[in-house]
Amino acid sequence: MPAIRLATQPLACFHKDPALHLVRTSGPLPAEFLGGAVAVGNFDGVHRGHARLVERLLTRAREVSGPAVVLTFDPHPVRILRPELAPPPLTWSERKAELLSELGVTAVWSYPTDEALLRLTAEEFFQQIIVQSLRAKGMVEGPNFRFGQQRRGDVALLQGLCASQGLKLDVVEPLATAGDLVSSSRVRDLIRQGDVAAARQLLTRPYRLRGLVTHGAQRGSKIGFPTANLAGIDTLVPPIGVYAGRAFTPQGIWPAAINIGPNPTFGEDAFKFEAHLPGFSGSLYGQPLEIEFLARVRDTRPFASVAELTQQLAADVQTVLKTYEQDTAEDA
Ligand SMILES: Cc1cc2nc3c(=O)[nH]c(=O)nc-3n(C[C@H](O)[C@H](O)[C@H](O)COP(=O)(O)O)c2cc1C
Numbered sequence: 441m442p443a444i445r446l447a448t449q450p451l452a453c454f455h456k457d458p459a460l461h462l463v464r465t466s467g468p469l470p471a472e473f474l475g476g477a478v479a480v481g482n483f484d485g486v487h488r489g490h491a492r493l494v495e496r497l498l499t500r501a502r503e504v505s506g507p508a509v510v511l512t513f514d515p516h517p518v519r520i521l522r523p524e525l526a527p528p529p530l531t532w533s534e535r536k537a538e539l540l541s542e543l544g545v546t547a548v549w550s551y552p553t554d555e556a557l558l559r560l561t562a563e564e565f566f567q568q569i570i571v572q573s574l575r576a577k578g579m580v581e582g583p584n585f586r587f588g589q590q591r592r593g594d595v596a597l598l599q600g601l602c603a604s605q606g607l608k609l610d611v612v613e614p615l616a617t618a619g620d621l622v623s624s625s626r627v628r629d630l631i632r633q634g635d636v637a638a639a640r641q642l643l644t645r646p647y648r649l650r651g652l653v654t655h656g657a658q659r660g661s662k663i664g665f666p667t668a669n670l671a672g673i674d675t676l677v678p679p680i681g682v683y684a685g686r687a688f689t690p691q692g693i694w695p696a697a698i699n700i701g702p703n704p705t706f707g708e709d710a711f712k713f714e715a716h717l718p719g720f721s722g723s724l725y726g727q728p729l730e731i732e733f734l735a736r737v738r739d740t741r742p743f744a745s746v747a748e749l750t751q752q753l754a755a756d757v758q759t760v761l762k763t764y765e766q767d768t769a770e771d772a
Pocket residue numbers: 656657658659660661665666667668669682683697698699702703704705706714715716739740741742743749753756
């Protein structure tokens with residue numbers, strides 16, 4: 441059995457970067473947000489296309505000697521305007537801010553989307569948010585950027601508005617891989633197919649979700665594989681199956697053997713999200729847990745006996761440990 445190497449660096453999920461400023465307000469902004477370069481967008485998942493845009497944002501921020509600011513909206517405007525069309529998000533706001541901060545962004549304004557904001561025309565949005573609230577000196581966007589009521593504002597309009605206020609606008613060409621644009625919907629599609637390894641190639645970090653550890657059927661420890669069952673997951677969940685990943689607990693980072701779906705061996709149909717953390721002992725009940733997906737291992741299926749299931753679980757753990765080891769080595 442390979443040795444389990446536990447990461448010793450501060451936990452990204454529970455550690456707040458002191459250099460990052462994150463606010464959720466529709467009111468006046470702290471000084472750290474003013475007079476910088478600004479990128480407006482949803483930044484869901486924070487993929488490599490976003491990273492390219494942020495790179496340019498940092499360059500502009502240095503040039504204007506101001507902060508590198510991302511303005512994002514929580515909830516996404518579509519969730520208010522057309523909830524039936526809103527896809528499940530890939531990231532929650534704090535995680536998005538952490539990922540952006542890892543890329544060098546210094547201030548994230550997570551705007552609590554409301555009717556008043558959605559009513560602003562493109563010109564009003566620019567005047568009130570970009571000029572008055574942020575006192576921006578530059579903007580960085582992709583060519584498909586739309587803004588203002590009914591998404592009527594486009595990059596051509598923004599160009600004119602920026603020029604009228606003496607702001608420099610950078611339009612960054614979107615990143616493409618394998619002939620396709622890197623986008624949050626492409627990442628979402630891959631995760632929906634269970635291809636978390638391919639999703640990872642497009643993201644700046646492996647796909648991660650969070651939840652709270654709740655009680656299950658109390659069967660796991662009896663069969664030698666206790667599993668932390670997660671409730672309250674608020675982002676996209678990969679499909680039924682077994683996955684290799686990492687668990688971020690308040691106690692540290694662990695390998696994770698993840699099962700999503702039912703427990704057919706025990707005739708249980710309830711949809712569960714559970715993770716066995718090889719090498720961990722103690723209680724996780726009631727605690728927050730973040731789970732990162734590295735690879736899909738196999739389909740969840742019924743086994744003829746508990747002995748056959750546990751034999752398979754032992755093999756799964758070996759696969760998980762190998763994946764975790766490889767990953768830790770690549771990260772080092
Ligand atoms: C990595 C992993 C893979 C699993 N695969 C299967 C499976 O293929 N079929 C199945 O019936 N249960 C599977 N299970 C679920 C176990 O049956 C389950 O963990 C056990 O019933 C404990 O449930 P409890 O947490 O509610 O006590 C898997 C669990 C883990 C951790």
